[in-house]
Amino acid sequence: MTVAEPTTEGTYRDRIVAVEPGGNEYIAEGDRHGKPSQLLWTWASPNLEFATIFLGVLAVSYFGMNFWQAAGGIVVGAGLGALAHFFLSARGPLLGVPQMVVGRLSFGYKGNAVPSTLMAITAGVGWFATNSISAAFALSTLFGIGPLLGLVLVVTVQTALAFFGHNLVQAFERLAFPVLAVIFAITSVLIMSEADLGAPALDGGVGGVGGFLLTVGTTFGYVAGWAPYAADFSRYLPRDVSAVRTGLFAAAGLFLACVVLAIVGAASVTIVSAAVTDNPTDAFTSSLPGWLAAATLLAIAIGAVAANAINVYSAGMAFVTTGVKLPAHIARALATVFFGLAGFLVAWWALADAATSYKSFLFLIAYWVGPWLGVVFADQFLRRGQPVDGLLYDKTYSNRPGLLSFLIGLVVSLVLFCNQELFVGYVVRALPDLGDIGFFVGFVIAAGSYLILCRSRIDAQKKAV
Structure with missing residues (x-):
C-alpha cells in the first residue's frame, strides 16, 4: 500500500521573517528556491x-x-563524516x-521512531547544551557576566531563530559566515604562527594507535553528527538542481570549517601560556591580543x-517525525521551544565540567x-x-529488519568495542591499545546485516512497482 505525500502549500517559499508552516511534509514546487552553493x-x-x-x-x-x-586523525575523521554528508x-x-x-525507508514508519528519538535528543538536548555552554563561557569572559546569564541570553536567541524556521535559519547562516570566517582566519594565522608544531606529545594521554583512533572517533562523531540533519537543509532546493553540486557544497562547507578550526585547536595547546582558568574559551584566547581575543569570543x-x-x-523536525501528535501548522515550532528549554537545563547542569561532558558526548553520537x-x-x-513515492508517509509500511540491523550493529559495537569510563568493551579490554573503533x-x-536481511525484500518491492 502507498499513500499520497502531504505537501506544503507553496506560500512560504523565500519568506524570511515568517514562521515556517507545517512540519515534515514534502516541499511543494511552489516553495522550492535557492542554489546548491548556499549550502x-x-x-x-x-x-x-x-x-x-x-x-x-x-x-x-x-x-x-x-x-x-x-x-x-582530524582529517581522516572529518573526511569520513563529510563523505556521509555528501x-x-x-x-x-x-x-x-x-x-x-x-x-x-530503512526502518519503516513506526520503527523509524527509534532513530528519530535518538536524533531529537542528540540534537535538541545534547548538541544544544554543548554549544550553549561554549557560548555562555565566551560571553562571560567578554562582558564579565556570570556564565548562567550568558547561557540565558544565547539560548533565547538561538531558540527564536529555530522557532521561525528554515528560511530565517538559512539567512542567519549566510550573514554569520563572512563575520566568522574573517575573525577565525585572523585568529588561526596568529595561533599557528605562535604554536610549537614540533612539540612532543603531552604526558598522561593515551598515545599511540589508541590515541589516534580516539582522535578519529571524536572527530567523526562530531562531523557525522550532522548527517541526520543533511536533507533538512537541501530539501527546499529545486528538484532539478545537480545532486553532485548539492552534495559537494554541503560536504565542503562542513569539512573545511571542521578541519581548519580543529587543527587550530590542536596547535593552541602547544602555546605556552601563564593563564590559569577553568573557562576553556578564556584559555583558548589568552595568548591573543586584547582586541582579537574580544573579537574571537x-x-x-x-x-x-x-x-x-x-x-x-532539526530536533523539532525529528520529534515530529516520531509520530507525536501536534497541530500540524505549529508542530515543528512548538517542538523547537520544548527542546530549547530542555537543552538549557542540561547545559546549566554541565557547566561545571564541560570538557569531560563533551568528550563523552562525542562518542555517544558516534555509537548510534x-x-x-x-x-x-x-x-x-x-x-x-526504485521510486519511493508513497512509502514515506504510509503508516502501514514496515521494515523490521532495518531496525534489527541497527540494533545489532549498535549492541555489538558497544559490548565489544566501547572504550568509556563507565564501560570498556570486551575486545578493548584484551587489546587496550585499540582505542575506540565502535563507530x-x-x-x-549494521550495513552487512541489512544487506543480508533486506535484499530479497527490496528486490520484491522493485518488481511489484
Missing part, C-alpha cells in the same frame, strides 16, 4: 565555533597526540523531505548560535550514528533506481 555557508557557519576547536584540544590534551598526529545532502532536492523522514558566541539554530530546528549510517546507506544501495564496527555490522 557552503549553511554548513560552514555552524562549525566555525568553539566545539570544533575543542576537537583538536581533546586530541592533544587528552588523547596524547602531538600536533601532526592530531592533524592526521551522499545524504545530495538526495534532499529529489526527495524533498527531511532526513529523518527519508529514514522511514564574540565569534565563538555567534558560531554557537549558528550551530544551535540548526540543532534545535555509525550503525544508523550503515543501515541508511545499505538501503540506499539496494533501492537505487566503524557498528557501521559495518
Whole structure:
C-alpha cells in the first residue's frame, strides 16, 4: 500500500521573517528556491565555533597526540563524516523531505521512531547544551557576566531563530559566515604562527594507535553528527538542481570549517601560556591580543548560535517525525521551544565540567550514528533506481529488519568495542591499545546485516512497482 505525500502549500517559499508552516511534509514546487552553493555557508557557519576547536584540544590534551598526529586523525575523521554528508545532502532536492523522514525507508514508519528519538535528543538536548555552554563561557569572559546569564541570553536567541524556521535559519547562516570566517582566519594565522608544531606529545594521554583512533572517533562523531540533519537543509532546493553540486557544497562547507578550526585547536595547546582558568574559551584566547581575543569570543558566541539554530530546528523536525501528535501548522515550532528549554537545563547542569561532558558526548553520537549510517546507506544501495513515492508517509509500511540491523550493529559495537569510563568493551579490554573503533564496527555490522536481511525484500518491492 502507498499513500499520497502531504505537501506544503507553496506560500512560504523565500519568506524570511515568517514562521515556517507545517512540519515534515514534502516541499511543494511552489516553495522550492535557492542554489546548491548556499549550502557552503549553511554548513560552514555552524562549525566555525568553539566545539570544533575543542576537537583538536581533546586530541592533544587528552588523547596524547602531538600536533601532526592530531592533524592526521582530524582529517581522516572529518573526511569520513563529510563523505556521509555528501551522499545524504545530495538526495534532499529529489526527495524533498527531511532526513529523518527519508529514514522511514530503512526502518519503516513506526520503527523509524527509534532513530528519530535518538536524533531529537542528540540534537535538541545534547548538541544544544554543548554549544550553549561554549557560548555562555565566551560571553562571560567578554562582558564579565556570570556564565548562567550568558547561557540565558544565547539560548533565547538561538531558540527564536529555530522557532521561525528554515528560511530565517538559512539567512542567519549566510550573514554569520563572512563575520566568522574573517575573525577565525585572523585568529588561526596568529595561533599557528605562535604554536610549537614540533612539540612532543603531552604526558598522561593515551598515545599511540589508541590515541589516534580516539582522535578519529571524536572527530567523526562530531562531523557525522550532522548527517541526520543533511536533507533538512537541501530539501527546499529545486528538484532539478545537480545532486553532485548539492552534495559537494554541503560536504565542503562542513569539512573545511571542521578541519581548519580543529587543527587550530590542536596547535593552541602547544602555546605556552601563564593563564590559569577553568573557562576553556578564556584559555583558548589568552595568548591573543586584547582586541582579537574580544573579537574571537564574540565569534565563538555567534558560531554557537549558528550551530544551535540548526540543532534545535532539526530536533523539532525529528520529534515530529516520531509520530507525536501536534497541530500540524505549529508542530515543528512548538517542538523547537520544548527542546530549547530542555537543552538549557542540561547545559546549566554541565557547566561545571564541560570538557569531560563533551568528550563523552562525542562518542555517544558516534555509537548510534555509525550503525544508523550503515543501515541508511545499505538501503540506499539496494533501492537505487526504485521510486519511493508513497512509502514515506504510509503508516502501514514496515521494515523490521532495518531496525534489527541497527540494533545489532549498535549492541555489538558497544559490548565489544566501547572504550568509556563507565564501560570498556570486551575486545578493548584484551587489546587496550585499540582505542575506540565502535563507530566503524557498528557501521559495518549494521550495513552487512541489512544487506543480508533486506535484499530479497527490496528486490520484491522493485518488481511489484
